[in-house]
Amino acid sequence: MAKLKWGMIGGGEGSQIGPAHRLGAQADGLFEFAAGALDHRPEEGRAYAQRLGVPADRAYGDWQEMLAGEKDRPDRIDLVTIATPNATHFEIAKAYLEAGFNVLCEKPMTMTVEEGEEIVRVARASGKICAVNYCYSAYPMVRQARAMVRAGEIGKVRLVVTNFSHGHHGDATDADNPRVRWRYDPAMAGVSGQFADCGIHALHMASFICDDEVATLSADMASTIPSRQLEDDAMVNFRMEGGTVGRLWTSSVAIGRQHGFDIQVFGETGGLRWASEHPNQLFYTPVGGRTQIIEKGEGGLHEDAMRLSRVAIAHPEGFPLAVANIYCDLADAIRGEPRDGLPNAADGVRSIAAVHAAVASARAEGAWQDARPPMFR
Amino acid sequence: MAKLKWGMIGGGEGSQIGPAHRLGAQADGLFEFAAGALDHRPEEGRAYAQRLGVPADRAYGDWQEMLAGEKDRPDRIDLVTIATPNATHFEIAKAYLEAGFNVLCEKPMTMTVEEGEEIVRVARASGKICAVNYCYSAYPMVRQARAMVRAGEIGKVRLVVTNFSHGHHGDATDADNPRVRWRYDPAMAGVSGQFADCGIHALHMASFICDDEVATLSADMASTIPSRQLEDDAMVNFRMEGGTVGRLWTSSVAIGRQHGFDIQVFGETGGLRWASEHPNQLFYTPVGGRTQIIEKGEGGLHEDAMRLSRVAIAHPEGFPLAVANIYCDLADAIRGEPRDGLPNAADGVRSIAAVHAAVASARAEGAWQDARPPMFR
Amino acid sequence: MAKLKWGMIGGGEGSQIGPAHRLGAQADGLFEFAAGALDHRPEEGRAYAQRLGVPADRAYGDWQEMLAGEKDRPDRIDLVTIATPNATHFEIAKAYLEAGFNVLCEKPMTMTVEEGEEIVRVARASGKICAVNYCYSAYPMVRQARAMVRAGEIGKVRLVVTNFSHGHHGDATDADNPRVRWRYDPAMAGVSGQFADCGIHALHMASFICDDEVATLSADMASTIPSRQLEDDAMVNFRMEGGTVGRLWTSSVAIGRQHGFDIQVFGETGGLRWASEHPNQLFYTPVGGRTQIIEKGEGGLHEDAMRLSRVAIAHPEGFPLAVANIYCDLADAIRGEPRDGLPNAADGVRSIAAVHAAVASARAEGAWQDARPPMFR
Amino acid sequence: MAKLKWGMIGGGEGSQIGPAHRLGAQADGLFEFAAGALDHRPEEGRAYAQRLGVPADRAYGDWQEMLAGEKDRPDRIDLVTIATPNATHFEIAKAYLEAGFNVLCEKPMTMTVEEGEEIVRVARASGKICAVNYCYSAYPMVRQARAMVRAGEIGKVRLVVTNFSHGHHGDATDADNPRVRWRYDPAMAGVSGQFADCGIHALHMASFICDDEVATLSADMASTIPSRQLEDDAMVNFRMEGGTVGRLWTSSVAIGRQHGFDIQVFGETGGLRWASEHPNQLFYTPVGGRTQIIEKGEGGLHEDAMRLSRVAIAHPEGFPLAVANIYCDLADAIRGEPRDGLPNAADGVRSIAAVHAAVASARAEGAWQDARPPMFR
Structure with missing residues (x-):
């Protein structure tokens, strides 16, 4: 089964949440890290993405550039993770959903209730997944x-x-x-x-x-x-x-x-x-x-x-693998087998x-x- | 040092609180169980008190009889514990304080705030101890x-x-x-x-x-x-x-x-x-x-x-000895060395x-x- | 039910084991502290016993004096606890058993196997209880x-x-x-x-x-x-x-x-x-x-x-009450209802x-x- | 930094140890799963490896075939993990070390002391890493x-x-x-x-x-x-x-x-x-x-x-990431920065x-x- 293609916005060098998402997406071999706009400073973001194995042409300077670059590719990303400052979640999530991408958004999803309701409506209209990372x-x-x-x-x-x-x-x-x-x-x-x-x-x-x-x-x-x-x-x-x-x-x-x-x-x-x-x-x-x-x-x-346990009884699994479980459920959902518990x-x-x-x-x-x-x- | 004399009202056969108080009062050898009115059924209370070692003439039928019997004895009790149904605490505590006895009352001390304030005033006026069993x-x-x-x-x-x-x-x-x-x-x-x-x-x-x-x-x-x-x-x-x-x-x-x-x-x-x-x-x-x-x-x-620990580190002491610690503090207070933490x-x-x-x-x-x-x- | 009469040898002022035995014997109101030879220094032992409430004529200077004093009394002690240095347990336990006293001996019961076997034989011959304080x-x-x-x-x-x-x-x-x-x-x-x-x-x-x-x-x-x-x-x-x-x-x-x-x-x-x-x-x-x-x-x-639990579920009971449980079993045994688990x-x-x-x-x-x-x- | 290339022998479908190694190798994005001989049944092993994303030409039928296929490739694997039945570890580890591959061997490394000493000598002679998976x-x-x-x-x-x-x-x-x-x-x-x-x-x-x-x-x-x-x-x-x-x-x-x-x-x-x-x-x-x-x-x-902790205090990390830590140390060692604690x-x-x-x-x-x-x- 081919890996799904995954992109991330935010989660630049030194952030806590970036490594957690990369590990979560890659741990079970379900996603390939295919695109990224990792930093509000375009050059730093491009360079860091490439150091993490993202191809140069998909290491973007910001989320708009990534949206433009990905939306018409035949091999465009199957899922984008939004791990930017809270106040930017709304705008980015809306844009990607409207462009037909599946989204995993960090919490809080938006700053206002109105924005949140708008995301619900946009996600419904798009038919795409909009998950929120209540990973616990x-x-x-x-x-x-x-x-x-x-x-x-x-x-x-x-x-x-x-x-x-x-x-x-x-x-x-x-x-x-x-x-x-x-x-x-x-x-x-x-x-x-x-x-x-x-x-x-x-x-x-x-x-x-x-x-x-x-x-x-x-x-x-x-x-x-x-x-x-x-x-x-x-x-x-x-x-x-x-x-x-x-x-x-x-x-x-x-x-x-x-x-x-x-x-x-x-x-x-x-x-x-x-x-x-x-x-x-x-x-x-x-x-x-x-x-x-x-x-x-x-x-x-x-x-x-x-299903979400990897190793035998009494071999502890921790927080990073809870995040990975969100990605397992996302992979299933993208492949048409949605799981009931994925936070949306x-x-x-x-x-x-x-x-x-x-x-x-x-x-x-x-x-x-x-x-x-x-x-x- | 002679043991202090202790009486109990309530805590009859089959109650949970009775044994806890008896153990608490006697564990450290500070109090002698000298008088009791243990049951709302006079005969049962007298018989039970005697089985517990209370002399026959101080095994009373009810709290009024005990008050009458104790108040003029030269060897009257130094402390009375009130472990009766909650609604009776006020009346009993007030009467014993007014007669110059030290009191340990089960919680809640009274049913109303007015009654509670009255107990505070009576206790102050009497110069006697009115403790409440917040034993934890x-x-x-x-x-x-x-x-x-x-x-x-x-x-x-x-x-x-x-x-x-x-x-x-x-x-x-x-x-x-x-x-x-x-x-x-x-x-x-x-x-x-x-x-x-x-x-x-x-x-x-x-x-x-x-x-x-x-x-x-x-x-x-x-x-x-x-x-x-x-x-x-x-x-x-x-x-x-x-x-x-x-x-x-x-x-x-x-x-x-x-x-x-x-x-x-x-x-x-x-x-x-x-x-x-x-x-x-x-x-x-x-x-x-x-x-x-x-x-x-x-x-x-x-x-x-x-001071309130009896055995060495990591030898656990439990709930009954917490109650006993209240009695330790009471004994000190009765003997004129009041401890700061005794609930009043x-x-x-x-x-x-x-x-x-x-x-x-x-x-x-x-x-x-x-x-x-x-x-x- | 009248309290049983209890004596202790050893466990003088400042010892750890003395208070544990006194609490154990008295916590449940089963034993009265009636006699003692608490210290290898006769005068200190007599004074300390009296401070603990032992009558002056039964506050002895040493174990031999106590044996002589108790053995012919009509109200002689029902049980003696031996809490002296280990090397003396044998001699004391043997003498008291031979004189027809029930014994609770601190561990180790003796220093040699030969002595231990001798105690077993003497206890059997006497028909008396020889318990050992494996209180856990x-x-x-x-x-x-x-x-x-x-x-x-x-x-x-x-x-x-x-x-x-x-x-x-x-x-x-x-x-x-x-x-x-x-x-x-x-x-x-x-x-x-x-x-x-x-x-x-x-x-x-x-x-x-x-x-x-x-x-x-x-x-x-x-x-x-x-x-x-x-x-x-x-x-x-x-x-x-x-x-x-x-x-x-x-x-x-x-x-x-x-x-x-x-x-x-x-x-x-x-x-x-x-x-x-x-x-x-x-x-x-x-x-x-x-x-x-x-x-x-x-x-x-x-x-x-x-049977050996005093207060309700989740009210912890600790080490001193485990010792008290040994005394509960001893009281039952002395009264003719021996319990199966008492260490002997x-x-x-x-x-x-x-x-x-x-x-x-x-x-x-x-x-x-x-x-x-x-x-x- | 380009990913290192990783191959596995054993760990076929249904095994416990296979997923643990794959997660361990891939979680931190350090290794690419490039080659495998996963099953003692050649066809099942080839098919399973491909389902896991290994290219068809590097999905081998057995370890000998894999050794032959990898040893002369310019992009040959940087590390091979041996997760076969215990009795086969010696032969496989020896062959790969002699062919100049870095090895991670499951425990026990060998069945006899003689074999074990031989592995030590071969590893020394090869200058290659021979690690053993004491992952705890x-x-x-x-x-x-x-x-x-x-x-x-x-x-x-x-x-x-x-x-x-x-x-x-x-x-x-x-x-x-x-x-x-x-x-x-x-x-x-x-x-x-x-x-x-x-x-x-x-x-x-x-x-x-x-x-x-x-x-x-x-x-x-x-x-x-x-x-x-x-x-x-x-x-x-x-x-x-x-x-x-x-x-x-x-x-x-x-x-x-x-x-x-x-x-x-x-x-x-x-x-x-x-x-x-x-x-x-x-x-x-x-x-x-x-x-x-x-x-x-x-x-x-x-x-x-x-260094070996990925997420902040009190976000637990478990067994699979301990295995991943072994792979982190291996990646460092392969890149010339050997860590002191890697079991060898x-x-x-x-x-x-x-x-x-x-x-x-x-x-x-x-x-x-x-x-x-x-x-x-």
């Missing part, structure tokens, strides 16, 4: 959790509790570090800091595992480092459309929590617990029974969990709507808000 | 956490996050079990279910470790088992008087969380983490540094942690005020409330 | 493990692996500290250092849970701190009478292992895992299935585990024989030895 | 441990204790499964079962982290499932050339240990602990101090640990010698043996 949802044991919920193994879900709280922005003496500061500057980050950065991963995860959507929410936000204009800590209570109660805490000043993304789902007949720091175990407790440790790779897992533009705009609703709630002292984009109300 | 605060590593905060070892506290969430009331088919049902019945439990039962332990712990008081709060409550009139799940956001942001989740339907009481405290220069399921370890992370595991019994602990009537009434404020907030869709009793505003 | 075997979850093995829940046991390895003697600069040094000095400790101190707890545990006896062994010992004459690290391979393969590692230089006592038992149809640092959980894996976490206090435990003089002499066999094996470069005392061959 | 040594935190030992951060190493014990062959009813049975059949597996399969990973790890070599050993082996001719459980005590005491337990009947590879290293001034089930943490305890958790990706790690033919033959010495010792009731190949004595 592609861990095998997260897929197992979702499959268990859908199979009714914990009964109707009453309650979901999720945290994405780390401490890596907890040092006030480092708050002016440009890598940290922009996240709390409305001019660059938009209306929200930590919730838009990490919280939406957790919110998507709650919807993903519960197989339901967030309907309403109430938020409490705080800038615990006073110089920050945007929140570095937030608590969001929510209700899902099916009635599930939700609780989400996100923080960047939780010193000692190195990663801190976890989720607990409680249903009528059982509970589930998963944490990204030890992603190969899922803890399951049937009501009135003992906690069982479900291991990635054990016999009898649900299909989705089995609708997921993307729901996140943006939740961010705006949370900010509105926090400003209104916790008043409950509709969390949904108008198109999904 | 007496674990050595909780005392260590408090001492570290007070010594400035994590800087000004920005954020405290605490959970007391278990799943033992998660079985809807068991919801009519009388041991479970009363907690969600306003006629017996008052205005709040899970928050009043477990949440106030966590709220006290937050105040205790942060050495600050809760000022305002906003709550979201849910009865995830629909037949319940009172909440089985609650999220409370709060602010402390010193500005610390607080987050508290409590649940009784969190299936798989066997105990589920934990606390995380994040300051300007470090973070702390403790969980009641493994109470002998305290996790400490200095900002920018590695997480360190502080062990009960290690060298160099703060005085309070050292002011702590008791603060909890009740917070419960009422949380219920008011939840009914007002999360509107923020003053969490303090009027006397402490 | 009284943790509820250890009793659960034993009961599961006996009920066939993991099938025939193939393999048992146990470690008791800590790092508290790992600091060479502290090796001359008298509290540490004597353990490696043959004049005080006998033929073995770490194996005789901690290893025999693990060896007893293996026999206890597997319900079988050690038959043969091969040992490798090392003094990793060269100034030591006795081993600070040992590995012992063994075979049980029923054919089970055994492996036991013990060390006092394993820096970072704070306690380090754990055991794993592997049978034909399942495996079990327990560790003293988190003693309230037992991990059980049926062959081909998932690991389950068995919690102290959960429903459906074996009787022995249920036969267990005591088996340990001594294993120590001597291990030293002989290590000196013979690992040659296999019969591990049993002659009387049990 | 390439986890970032294992490299960190080695670097800490070499930097003297735990002082002279006194003791190393390592286990590689799982339970996946613990089901006697599955013992005739061909995937399991061959490992205990001398005709296919050679002189040793579990020790040759897993134990040598642990033995290599001990040498690797301690930066020392195993000198002598004593072994106890057992076939706990009686139908097995080779051991399914072994304990090996050893001494390193520098005097370090070693203890290694390996088992395939340890039901409930899902992976079970861990190592503890104890020096004069500190201890280290690592486990493959949670490979992103390294536990470090300075003597007399607290245990610290060192996280993959944290600031200030040793160079080797930093000398490591390979040392393992074989240790296997034979352990079997000899077990047969001689634990008599100590020289563990080294003659060429390294």
Whole structure:
């Protein structure tokens, strides 16, 4: 089976996200790195792409040049990954979708709800894939959790509790570090800091595992480092459309929590617990029974969990291979076998709507808000 | 040193709390079980007390009889523990304090804020001890956490996050079990279910470790088992008087969380983490540094942690000895060497005020409330 | 039910073991501290006993005086605990047994196999209880493990692996500290250092849970701190009478292992895992299935585990209450309801024989030895 | 930088090791899968290689054909991975080395010590790389441990204790499964079962982290499932050339240990602990101090640990990327920047010698043996 052709925009030298995508796309031999516009400085971007093996004629100076160069090639790229600064996602994703490319967009998909709805419409009209990189949802044991919920193994879900709280922005003496500061500057980050950065991963995860959507929410936000204009800590209570109660805490000043993304789902007949720091175990407790440790790779897992696991039980697989799983699902979808769990533009705009609703709630002292984009109300 | 004389009201045969108090009072040889009115059925109570070694003439039929019998004895009890149904705490505590007895009252101290304030006033007037059994605060590593905060070892506290969430009331088919049902019945439990039962332990712990008081709060409550009139799940956001942001989740339907009481405290220069399921370890992370595991019994602990530890490092001590530590502090206080951390009537009434404020907030869709009793505003 | 009368020899002021025994004997209200000869300095011992509440006429200067004072009293002690230096255990235990007292002896029961066999014979002849304080075997979850093995829940046991390895003697600069040094000095400790101190707890545990006896062994010992004459690290391979393969590692230089006592038992149809640092959980894996976490206090435990647990599931109980469980079993035995698991003089002499066999094996470069005392061959 | 060209022998469809090598070689974009002889059935192997993207003219029917086809190409492969049945490693590795190819050989490198020494000589004579896939040594935190030992951060190493014990062959009813049975059949597996399969990973790890070599050993082996001719459980005590005491337990009947590879290293001034089930943490305890958790990706790690980590702190990386790290080091070595830690033919033959010495010792009731190949004595 020939490799698919893949291009990337952004993810230049020194970025964190670039290597994660390159590894994700190439690890399983499914994609060939065929084109790239990797840097906002055209020459640096062209040179870096070539050092990474991209042919010279497909090492582009910017995304417009890449679009022009690729769109009429007979061997044009099958998928483009957008890993540029957040404020540029909308324009680029729209342009590539309209030109008939499949897209994987980094989160947040857009800055505003209106833009997000526009992407949904454009993607629908194009018939192309617009995926969003909620990569944590592609861990095998997260897929197992979702499959268990859908199979009714914990009964109707009453309650979901999720945290994405780390401490890596907890040092006030480092708050002016440009890598940290922009996240709390409305001019660059938009209306929200930590919730838009990490919280939406957790919110998507709650919807993903519960197989339901967030309907309403109430938020409490705080800038615990006073110089920050945007929140570095937030608590969001929510209700899902099916009635599930939700609780989400996100923080960047939780010193000692190195990663801190976890989720607990409680249903009528059982509970589930998963944490990204030890992603190969899922803890399951049937009501009135003992906690069982479900291991990635054990016999009898649900299909989705089995399929996305590469090595045998108790050989851990980590974050880069969760990203690779997104690419596995993309390859299947491009080849006409779409997988159910791939996060899409609708997921993307729901996140943006939740961010705006949370900010509105926090400003209104916790008043409950509709969390949904108008198109999904 | 002669043993102190101790009496108990409630805690009859088959109760859980009775054995915990008896072990707590007697484990370290500080108290002699001298008097008791253990059961609402007088004869059963007298017989049981005698089987437990209480002399026949001090095995009473009810608390009034015991008060009458003890108050004029030259060898009257030095301390009475009140472990009766919640609604009776006020009347009994008041009567014993007024008669000049030292009291240890189970939580919640009273049902209403007014009653709670009255107990504070009576205790002050009597000059006697009125302690409340927030026994988790007496674990050595909780005392260590408090001492570290007070010594400035994590800087000004920005954020405290605490959970007391278990799943033992998660079985809807068991919801009519009388041991479970009363907690969600306003006629017996008052205005709040899970928050009043477990949440106030966590709220006290937050105040205790942060050495600050809760000022305002906003709550979201849910009865995830629909037949319940009172909440089985609650999220409370709060602010402390010193500005610390607080987050508290409590649940009784969190299936798989066997105990589920934990606390995380994040300051300007470090973070702390403790969980009641493994109470002998305290996790400490200095900002920018590695997480360190502080062990009960290690060298160099703060005085309070050292003093309340009986056996060497890595010999675990558990819940019954945390209760015993409350009795150690009581013995010291009775003998004129009061310890700083012993939870008192002011702590008791603060909890009740917070419960009422949380219920008011939840009914007002999360509107923020003053969490303090009027006397402490 | 009247309290039983209890006396202690040794465990003077400042000792670690004294408070553990006093708490163990008194925590559950089963024993009254009625007599004591607590110190090798008669006056200090008498004064300390009285400070602890022992009546003046039963606060003795030494064990001989106590024996003389107690043996003809109508209210003589029901049980004596021997917590003196190891070399004196034999003489004292023998004298008290011959005088018709029940005995709880600290480990090691004696210094030589001959002495140990003599104690077994004397105990049999007297009809009295001679228990040895292998207190770890009284943790509820250890009793659960034993009961599961006996009920066939993991099938025939193939393999048992146990470690008791800590790092508290790992600091060479502290090796001359008298509290540490004597353990490696043959004049005080006998033929073995770490194996005789901690290893025999693990060896007893293996026999206890597997319900079988050690038959043969091969040992490798090392003094990793060269100034030591006795081993600070040992590995012992063994075979049980029923054919089970055994492996036991013990060390006092394993820096970072704070306690380090754990055991794993592997049978034909399942495996079990327990560790003293988190003693309230037992991990059980049926062959081909998932690991389950068995919690102290959960429903459906074996009787022995249920009986020796005081507070509800997930309220941890620790080391001092494991000691208290030994006293619970002793109280039952004294009252004529002997419990099956109480460690006795036969267990005591088996340990001594294993120590001597291990030293002989290590000196013979690992040659296999019969591990049993002659009387049990 | 152009990709290096890579070929594989073995690892056909359905094998576990094939995908691990392909991912390892391709994940970081360093190698192009250029040639393969993947199956002992020529046509299946050719077809599978082509499906994986190998050009038709380099999809070979067997290793001899591949050797003939590659050796004179100007664009011949830069590296060949040998992942065939163990008994064929020697012949293939020798032939490719003699033809001037760089080789990565699966473990065990050879079946006999003589063969192993021959490979060492041939590799030396060829000037080519002969690496052996002790991939666990390439986890970032294992490299960190080695670097800490070499930097003297735990002082002279006194003791190393390592286990590689799982339970996946613990089901006697599955013992005739061909995937399991061959490992205990001398005709296919050679002189040793579990020790040759897993134990040598642990033995290599001990040498690797301690930066020392195993000198002598004593072994106890057992076939706990009686139908097995080779051991399914072994304990090996050893001494390193520098005097370090070693203890290694390996088992395939340890039901409930899902992976079970861990190592503890104890020096004069500190201890280290690592486990493959949670490979992103390294536990470090300075003597007399607290245990610290060192996280993959944290600031200030040793160079080797930093270099082999792809994503930020607390984003776990797992087993497939440890294999990829071996390929990273190989790429550097091929390009003339050899890395110090890459396991080589000398490591390979040392393992074989240790296997034979352990079997000899077990047969001689634990008599100590020289563990080294003659060429390294």
